[in-house]
Amino acid sequence: MTDTNQEQHYTENVQEHLKQVETLLHKHALLEEVIHRQELPREDRHALVDTLVHKQHIAELRRKLDGLHPADIAYILEALPIEQRLLVWDLVKAERDGEILIEVSEAVRESLIASMNREELSAAAGQLDADEIADLAPDLPQNVMRDVFKSLSIEEREQLRAAMSYAEDSVGALMDFNMIHIRDDVTLEVVTRYLRRFDELPDHTDQIFVVDRNDRFTGVLPLNRIVVNEPEMIVSKVMITDTIQLHPEEKAEQAAQSFERYDLVSAPVVDEEGKLVGRVTVNVVLDFIRTEAESDLLNQAGLREEEDIFASVWKSAQNRWTWLALNLCTAFFASRVIGNFEGTIEKFVALATLMPIVAGIAGNSANQTTTIIIRSLALGQITQDNARRLLMKELAISALNGLVWGGVAGLFAYFLYHSVSLGIVMTSAMLLNLLVGAIVGLAIPLVMQKLGRDPAIGSSVMITAITDSGGFFIFLGLATIFLI
């Protein structure tokens, strides 16, 4: 967002602002508490809340907020508990609601939207561009979307429809429509005169798109080439034709990788007929990469979605349940595997103390393998050519680990229970289970990828299920054969 309002300061340390807002909120809360403590009749209390002091705090807070950049207000809203968040949200100028709703995380956005009525929401959405409205759309009530749609121009309606038609993880979802396009047969001077008619160019305009008379994309004209070259030059002589073109149905991740590889600031989005339909800018790519990285971390811990840290206990618990339920099932299964060897354990109770070691280390090792494989898959580094090679390598590492750490564990078992055969069973079980871990750690993400699913989601539950049950089975099985 271009900073047109000089009052909205950029800030190096947004935490400072958060603290100041918190202090103001405290003064406010303190005052309210004093009033409540006095146990006055309801009306009198309301009168008191309206005192001058109270008004001063609110006014101070409002002033503070007016001076902040929308992204900073979004940051502060995220860091405040629900009641305080809504109090601050009420104090934000209505005409800034839209841009702030775009900035906050989805979880916090829900809480803000829930506090607004139809008119407020329509007004907020009305301040936004078509591509931004499309981002908000899933969270807006239907009647609000109808209001918004009615208020748009025909061109904007077209854009909104287009933006909403693309899958969430496609280039179309990252795209905006704020691109400037020109023809290739004019001089730079004509281009400059055309550009001067704008008060301000759309942000991230590092280049202007060149199209032919049928709106077909033919190349880009970087702003700095306009600046560096003489005004008499013709666009077609200065423009770059060998440039990256994105397509709206492409995976967003692929576009992100292009931005990284080629250090882009903006890139044209072109449909199958070669027509320029929009552009993607680096700020959106940055947000996309950060969000993806966060959701990877969240998924690894089995959190279905981003969690508002101040969400209700009930809501947070639901976010975490699928994962715990799944893990409970695999734990029950592993428990039944052990159950089959109760007779063995009864005779040699040391097995019960040692079995979690066999299961645990193989699980850790398998997760290391999977992490490496998932990363290489994401980078597209795994080809049919090298998959076999990788399997051999992971097996070799596991064999090495099995001998080294299995050996250590075997010695541990021997020194505790003075049984050489127990030590050997321990080492063999570790070695075998580590090999199992290597195979599943490699196979599960590869198979999930083949099936078209995201290998980062759920791999670790399956792997742990197999290394746990497998570990118990191998260890107790070997013990039944060789020790009893």
Added chain:
Amino acid sequence: MTDTNQEQHYTENVQEHLKQVETLLHKHALLEEVIHRQELPREDRHALVDTLVHKQHIAELRRKLDGLHPADIAYILEALPIEQRLLVWDLVKAERDGEILIEVSEAVRESLIASMNREELSAAAGQLDADEIADLAPDLPQNVMRDVFKSLSIEEREQLRAAMSYAEDSVGALMDFNMIHIRDDVTLEVVTRYLRRFDELPDHTDQIFVVDRNDRFTGVLPLNRIVVNEPEMIVSKVMITDTIQLHPEEKAEQAAQSFERYDLVSAPVVDEEGKLVGRVTVNVVLDFIRTEAESDLLNQAGLREEEDIFASVWKSAQNRWTWLALNLCTAFFASRVIGNFEGTIEKFVALATLMPIVAGIAGNSANQTTTIIIRSLALGQITQDNARRLLMKELAISALNGLVWGGVAGLFAYFLYHSVSLGIVMTSAMLLNLLVGAIVGLAIPLVMQKLGRDPAIGSSVMITAITDSGGFFIFLGLATIFLI
């Protein structure tokens, strides 16, 4: 990197290129194998390798590589096994070595540098800017660095010294020196004339920095303001003074957050005296964010560093050992906790089958808590104000989970072993261990943050250690008291 060489194509699908290179390498390998199979004397074989067909393949490969963008060559090098990687590396034009070394990951860079001699390395480094040399420096032999240093101008030496003096995770390490600066008392026309003297502006020049006569930073002049405004305007009337300023000692992560919040393309870096010392551009920030995200995922699985998927078994194993050794220690400890209850288990062997459930689910739940807390810490959302609140919330969620999933596990135990008291012990142990998990899951990252350590590294080992040992102790302890 600006694409000055029209032969280096941007590409939407770098995997396609990888496949083509692999095919060419195969043809090459096939031919070599045929020659080796013939078991000719050494000299004859060498003669055969030099046949025309062989030369053709190599020439084709070289042509292919010459047409690729350096970032794409880097990508291909990463996806090839060592021997093939070095073969391709040999075919890359020497004058492109420097820019490619900058693009590849650290692990792959090591393997490439190991194959180069002093002259080649000095020549490669000589093609780079001071800030890029600083990035390579840790991997270069000392004598190469001496050569490079000698070949630099005084200004560049100064820059190299400065760039190398900053910590790896500081803004200084992200900074480059390709900024254009002007005075504020000239007209836009003068600025434009000055800019025309460049053949091409440094990439990511979305704005020019304005300094006073003492090189002190006073503001920025966006390129699009030059284009949009009349040439007679004075810089000071058009420039923006309220803008973000980074400082070289600041944390890089903070700068990255500023880029995200304010959608920046470039930002000035200013020292404590207010002097402009460099700039940070969004492409470097993008790389930084991606690398950080990847190292978070790697650290979670206990991989010390990025791993070249084609590294030797020995090297990969070392990368994974610290973590496995650490986990083995905590597993030994947990095993001894169980060992203390051998008498109880002997009397009631069902306990051995059920105890992994208690430990496992609490571990999963605690890791969910930690993931949320680490994320909130990274975003700076946790203040003294809300830490207590978060603890209460996590405890409440764990109590809820304890009752629900502990209840399910209790029923499971009851139906299997027909003992009501076993069911109750199971449910209570789950509940208690989930509460323990909530406390450590919250406390460990907070304490690590307080101690100035990265809470993302090693949290999960500690948490699992506590929920494992704690789970065994609570479950077996309760069983000893109430069942025996």
